[in-house]
Amino acid sequence: MGMSLPWWKPDEELLAATLAEIDERAAEVRRALAFVSSLPDQQPGRESGIPLDHDRAAATDHMGDLLDAVGTAVFLGASDTARDRLGDLLDSRAACDLAAAAVSRLIEESLSPALSGLMNDIYELVAAEDGDRECLEERIVDALAERDRVELAMEGARLLCGCEPELDDDSLAALASFDDLLRAELWRTLPLGDRRAARCAWAAPRYRERLWWWFRGCDLPHTALQDMQTVARVIHLFPEARQELERMLEAEQILDSLCAAGRDRGRGKVISLREYLLRKFRPKTSSSGETRQMFVCVSGPRGPYDLAASHYEEKPLYQTAELTVSTDGENLIVDIESPEKPLADRPPVLEAPDHAPLAARQAPEPNRFEFSLSNPVFSAPEAWLVVSLTTSERRIRLPFDERE
């Protein structure tokens, strides 16, 4: 099965372009910093109170461009490589100040002005006609791309500074305001469908959730809002069905709270299969904060992808002579081991109480099947994995019996 090989690798062309961009932009930032610091009374410290003049603005622009590329590298899992390329900029107070100024500028000049148009477009998307709808989609994608830029720049600044960038209060408030308004209406972007998934799928799986405006519900079909209309009609015609709907909603909420409680209180609590598998995948990191800290604290010489690879590997969870079940943090993976073969037209199925059976999708590799952990079935606390082989059928309980 090749467990030692990383299952997910950054897009080679994207990574190469990103690293080349870091080199080019870092050189520009070094030049700009040297020039600005040589000017009398124009140190790049934000506390100096000096207004942004032309030179300072240009340096800030260069830094914003650099952070875009560095953030991209981090999201590709190549933070060590990016760190190596930044070299002397990593220890520079002036660079850190400039980084914070660059993020603030992006928020002020690119993100905030996009907000009102974005919200109008989001409201109109559902009811738009052909042609107008596709145009609206492009406008929404473009506006949300500004939020990408801010997130990437912030991540770049974290790597550069080794800590959270010190944004001014106005910038933090503007960002929070943007996010609050967007979060409340994000469901209206569901008609974008798989475009949303594609907008975050370039990043390593563990980073996609950080692009939450694309990631949240990106597995839902683009017809999801039309399906809501169907549900409304069902409830209208069959009021008796409301109880079933409310039961389903309640189950989702209970599972969410159980998962949260499990996270808060540690082991021994009821958790969703998704949480269980993710804990198995990365047992030492339970929050994005810890994850981020881990990236920041790593130091010393490393190969270009050492750290990255450690996060992309599959973690085997269950193994027999016939099959191996593993996870990569995004999927539950079933590999049928040679010489055994899967039964034709019978992919592995996950059966969980109160959920329709979920059939695995065939992976590009032979005899490999995958279930996306984002599927609602992984909200269940337990399930049976049914694998039909040419010689037998295996039923494996999840969570796995650790004694097996």
Added chain:
Amino acid sequence: MARRDLVLGEGGRLLESLSSGLDKKTLSELRVAGFVNTRVAHLHLFKHVVRLCDLPPEELYASRDPEKWSEIIPNPPLAPDLRARRRKARESLAAIDSCGLRVGRPEGDLPCRTCSSADAQGAVDEAFSDLMASYLEAGRQAFEWAKRNVSERLPFLLAFRQNGQPGVRLKFVDNRKITGAGLLSRHGGEVLLLTCYRKDPGRPLSLLKLSLSRERAGHRNEGTLVPIQGC
């Protein structure tokens, strides 16, 4: 300028070609035919060129056009002074009874998007035909440049599908940093623009490429990328 059939029909060479990706010959035959519909065309014209609507307040009342049209269109048929340009446009629009952009309408309103008046659309097309032709020509040139220069390493053009629909979408950027998006129709490989403008003239071209590279990698991972063969 009306929307064409966006569904690729059976048996067409284009469809055959797209089943495995866009080959170089097919790509070379693609042409920008116009905007996807009149409303979208007018929306872009009055936002990006005339700068009369659909802008944040600070831009709506600014007297300086951030776009340097002379870099995009040789001898643009535009008043260089933004206030004069708007005034002239308002004068032309005043003669079009059913146009929502006429004087009296609150500035910043977005009537083009909901306009259903064929009379108004026709009259606006006629009154602003020079400007629209120049604008479209800039879009055409940008697309042609992107077509000629796209490669695996230089993603100036991106093709993908969305939501399992048969139509193909295109995104492109040229060396002047004009970015655009369009739909591929079946009619002789026409591209119908969804948007086209220079969003951020100050941003390096390489970063716009990086942005398209991210998008391409995402579509590739999602299986929605339409590969461009032989580049």
